Amino acid sequence: MRTDLPENSSPATARKSAPTREQLRDAPQLRESVTVRCTPLEAYAIWRDFKKLPNFMTDISQVEMISPTVSHWTVDLPRGPKVEWDAEIIHERPGEMISWQSIGDSQVTQAGSVRFRPAPGDRGTVVSLALSYAIPGGKLVEVATKLMGEDPKTMVITNLRRFKAYMETGECPTVEGQPSGRDENDRESETH
Amino acid sequence: MKALCWQGKHSISMKTVNDPRLLNPHDAVIKVTTAAICGSDLHLYDGYIPTMKKGDIMGHETMGEVVEIGPAVRKTKVGDRIVIPFDIACGSCQHCHDEEYSLCDNTNPNAVMADKLYGHSGSALFGYSHLYGGYAGGQAEYIRVPFVDTNSLLVPSGVPDEKVLFLSDIFPTGYMAAENCGIKRGDTVAVWGAGPVGQMAIRSAFLLGAERVIAIDHYPGRLAMAEKSGAQVINYENSDSLLDELSYLTGGRGPDACIDAVGLEAHGDTFMAQVDRVKAAVGMATDRPNVLRQAIQACKKGGTVSIPGVYGGFLDKIPFGAAFGKGLTFKMGQTHTQRYMKPLLERILAEEIDPAFVITHRIRLEEGPDAYKMFNEKKDECIKVIIRMH
Known part of the structure; x- marks a missing residue:
């Protein structure tokens, strides 16, 4: 496991075993939801295929499946430290919900759940995400957040929006790679 | 290619920029034949709309010929002559389903920014600030069009550009x-x-x-x-x-x-x-x-x-x-352009209206920076400027 953490955050204290109930009870909690034009089962099926989530949830670098219920997650954003954790599914009902908790020697301790419920009036599926995270002995997330320039809430909303776009259209919106007057090849003509 | 770029308040330049390319599976690249300067471009010119960046390509009234299509494009074909609506819609979300295309959920990559400012983000717009997605506009020789099957109107052969260009917006x-x-x-x-x-x-x-x-x-x-x-x-x-x-x-x-x-x-x-x-x-x-x-x-x-x-x-x-x-x-609100393009094309073909009556100036791309100034100052009885591209 990489340890390129900020100096003031000791990997020795940051890496501890699964969060205790007390830690998660006091941990920051995030609740966000999005409505997607698909069935609960369709949304569940795409979400449950964890290793493909980085295809559209671009903040997540990689997800490896260690066993049918245990997965290894990596977040490695350009401006932040690399962060990794293992998560285990603790409960799931196909087409309805998945809940998980980080386990073992993880840098990030978190517990979360995602629920898929039909929206009223055939308006698709409400996908609700709840996430608690705790960092035993350190403030890794806070530090990482500052480095990445995005707060966890914004990251969660962005990823939910990308999930929705991917589900509804098969792609996520982007303008990266498009031309602009900031293109380098313009330097020449600017001097004219 | 050449494009009109926003350089700051009251400053538009023609610059040489990279050619656009396909970035997503439903994209197309269009060779622009005619574009127009819109009155709402003057709000950008005058610095009233925030989140413009130096170098952004202007323009949201555009038409041209399809030169390249992505692998997921179904209806649009290379060689089609199309008019491009100024608002960018995905065609699949609930708002698009309800024909509220300018309220599309899925096309603005900077939706979180607009969510914070307005409560919810509308659709992205071509060439209209990063709050509205930061998409490169159509006052350029080429433009990338996302979800081209939704964001296009096929122009019947023989109908001149000037008659149908304004189906893009006004x-x-x-x-x-x-x-x-x-x-x-x-x-x-x-x-x-x-x-x-x-x-x-x-x-x-x-x-x-x-x-x-x-x-x-x-x-x-x-x-x-x-x-x-x-x-x-x-x-x-x-x-x-x-x-x-x-x-x-x-x-x-x-x-x-x-x-x-x-x-x-x-x-x-x-x-x-x-x-x-x-x-x-x-x-x-x-x-x-x-x-x-x-x-x-x-x-x-x-x-x-x-x-x-x-x-x-x-x-x-x-x-x-x-x-x-x-x-x-x-x-x-912003116009749900895609809802109106086809029925209004019918009205044009039935000769109930020829929207070209508003055109007062026809220019080439390199005359763009001066045209902005003229339009902004309402000089020379300027009402509508169109740019003939190639």
Whole structure:
């Protein structure tokens, strides 16, 4: 496991075993939801295929499946430290919900759940995400957040929006790679 | 390729930039044949819309020929001549399903920014700031069009560009503004701003059965054009009291519907207009809503105020008590262009209207920077500039 953490955050204290109930009870909690034009089962099926989530949830670098219920997650954003954790599914009902908790020697301790419920009036599926995270002995997330320039809430909303776009259209919106007057090849003509 | 780029307030340059390429599976790349400068581009030019970046490619009234399509494109073919709507819609979300294309959920990559500012993000727009997605615009030799099957209108062969170009924005925008008035037999519609959108709104109001249209502006050339469309005109600079005049002309009832086709940079010589100008200049307000105030004041009890003019931020001293007291209905927003392109093409083909009547200037791309200046200063009787690209 990489340890390129900020100096003031000791990997020795940051890496501890699964969060205790007390830690998660006091941990920051995030609740966000999005409505997607698909069935609960369709949304569940795409979400449950964890290793493909980085295809559209671009903040997540990689997800490896260690066993049918245990997965290894990596977040490695350009401006932040690399962060990794293992998560285990603790409960799931196909087409309805998945809940998980980080386990073992993880840098990030978190517990979360995602629920898929039909929206009223055939308006698709409400996908609700709840996430608690705790960092035993350190403030890794806070530090990482500052480095990445995005707060966890914004990251969660962005990823939910990308999930929705991917589900509804098969792609996520982007303008990266498009031309602009900031293109380098313009330097020449600017001097004219 | 060559493109008109925003360089800062009152500064547009033609620059050499990279050619656009496909970035997503539903994209197409279009070789632009004709583009136009829109009145709402002047809001960017004047620095009224935040989140522009130096180098952004301008333009959202565009048509051309498809030269490349992505692997998920189904309907559109290489070689098709298409008109591109200014708003970018995915075609799949609930709002697109409900034909509210400019409220699309999925096309703005910077939606979180707009969520924070407005509560929810609308669709992305071509060439209209990073708040609206930061998509490169169409005042360029080529443009990338996302979800091209949704964001295109196939032009029948033999129909010249000039006849259909304005299906990209101003004709649907003027038409939706008139449609939002809910025009009934005998209705009078007052239109503030006889610029291109106002001109389209005047014609559309008549197409939708208005008995009378009153156009309000202070540029004689625009008023003459409105008169040719059958509107009664008021030059507010020659009128002692615009509101009295509107009241007199409508038997004291007020216009049944009022269209604000001016938006956030209203001129005007009232005291409040002067205050607006000062406040905007020193950053105490973002928009200058003088027309909107007049429209609310003039409108009939129970009438409709329809707002195709663009607003961006916070408005000061809006007579909301008058709006409430008279039970007014407000209809507004970016145009759901995709909803109107086909039916309005039918009207053009049936020769009910030729939107080319607003064109006053035809230029080449390199004349773009000067044209912006001319259009902004309303010199040379400038009403509508189109750019012939290749």
